[in-house]
Amino acid sequence: MRLPGADGTLRTYAPRAEPASFTTGASLASRTVFSAAHVVADPFVDISPDSPAAVDWDATLAFRRHLWAHGLGVAEAMDTAQRGMGLDWAGAAELIRRSAAEAKSAGGAIACGVGTDQLTGPATLAEVRGAYEEQLALVEGTGAQAILMASRALAAAAAGPEDYLDVYGHLLRQAAEPVILHWLGPMFDPALDGYWGSPDLDAATGTFLDVIAAHPDKVDGIKVSLLDARREVELRRRLPQGVRCYTGDDFNYPELIAGDEQGFSHALLGIFDPLGPLAADAVRALDTGDRTKFRELLDPTVELSRHLFQRPTRFYKTGVVFLAWLAGHQSHFTMVGGLQSARSLPHLARAYELADGLGLFPDPALAATRVKTLLSVYGVDQ
Template structure:
């Protein structure tokens, strides 16, 4: 069987899907299959209720069973879950009330299986312009909920803070207060403007080198309260340079969906752990690759993970913030959910040629447990768009 898929120019061409999944998908996961050499978080997407109103501004309605089942899928492969992050549409349709409930439910699910979970702490429940006192209070409210749920906090970048100040001292003071209050070491998240344009100039400067200096000062001043830093700048050189300047004991979690194999593998000076949105669709493959690192086989690690970079670069191509659409498409095609619908209707955020290339890339890697089902679902999507596949 072949499919006719649209290319970037809109022309249809024949594609023959593979008939079997990759071998790593047929390998049974065991509770003892923990990843040893790297801590690997997958930033997990949410499964929306397809019958809910997806209008912008409407509260998000989730399919809780499917959403939590996907987290169990990630834990079953030895990955940790980064909950209520941008992959889950924080700031793009997932309102704070629903995010808080997601954090509580996911943390409880993690406890039931001994899975690791960290959850996003932000200020996205603020409405309109806010001063520094209100921003700090908003962070504190979310921090309390994450800690009460039993999840590790991830201090996310704040659009409100980016809008309220350009002074590095304000960032150092506000974050310093939050770190002093935190019960346990947190993960600091630096999300670049390619993921969220509202975060331009974060850490008090649009000059990334100056912003890095402020960021590293914050970490050095509170190293006992920082488990690690999550860097999402899509610049491997900057991440490596920053990683080498971190205080002893503070981890670097790469958020670079373009260069993750080389950053995770590392060099003679160290390596990055991972907190990646692309590991949502790549979970079994990522776990398989890191097991090779656990065995000291860097060559095998690269042979397994390097081929996935082309798919990741496609999913995260500009406008990068819409990468979530491809992530949810692949979850549907892989059978993790029964539909291709998203909070706020963001399934329409990418073109049909983009979705077709995402399908082809994932199929080439053998990511679909049931290639026939994936093909049938992709064919049905093409039919919706009026393509005779």
């Protein structure tokens, strides 16, 4: 087929004939691994850009069963699910309820995002606490583990580090079970710049660690999404005993999960949505102590991940959903909020080429046909 390049020219690409072979199986042993999962839009609902998201619940839950079948946990209602970028709190709440029930039925691990996105305008710190409390109660009521997500409302309302210490301390005292704290960098959401009370990352790290140190029994782990491997390693070495580090670094995950003589990171990654089966096989190699095979499987995926997460990073969801369509996990390339338009045709073409080279598509012929269909819409004749 002919694919458009970033320079505006067409190049010839020969699609892969056979998919790679991946296994299904039980949960992973040496690392705790969550895939942040996308939602599947319902393209047949007549909505406007101002309407709540229309979700295809059957396809959305089927994709979660796919992840569980490969031994991965599901991180639900996170930014990969377009939280704050097409999916409002009402939709996220329904997603949490349905996915948590499905997890019980499938015997799969699930952790769900707790935020403050029901607040639609400027809020006081008391209102931020109340919003967090509402969402924490819903998640814990479903039996899912809670992930305390970074809050745009808190970033706007907080006067300094002490406000973060107060709000998070309040929530951790209320949590029934240990939670995962999520530090999402501004490359994923510009509204979170200066989180933890300072734009200086060293100062912010100090406040973050103070929150954990005050309530180590209520913190299962931290998810770090700063795309800075050195900073993540330094942070995980400073964590209290028993508090895990879940990498959210979609640029450097192989080395961070593999770890070093002083420790390693677990994983909670958006890139493990399209990489799920391959990532699970790689971690199974670690389960047997085979670090070489782990790196041989996972290192070649970094080019695809860095492509999907290139700036503006927050639009990586478009590539994730595009690959899910090509892989046959959904029947269309439509996203809530119309976000399928957020990446260019050359970007999508390169994503296809990289994913096809990795053998990610169970039916390479189907993927090629769907790419050609998309290309034809853009006027690229084959």
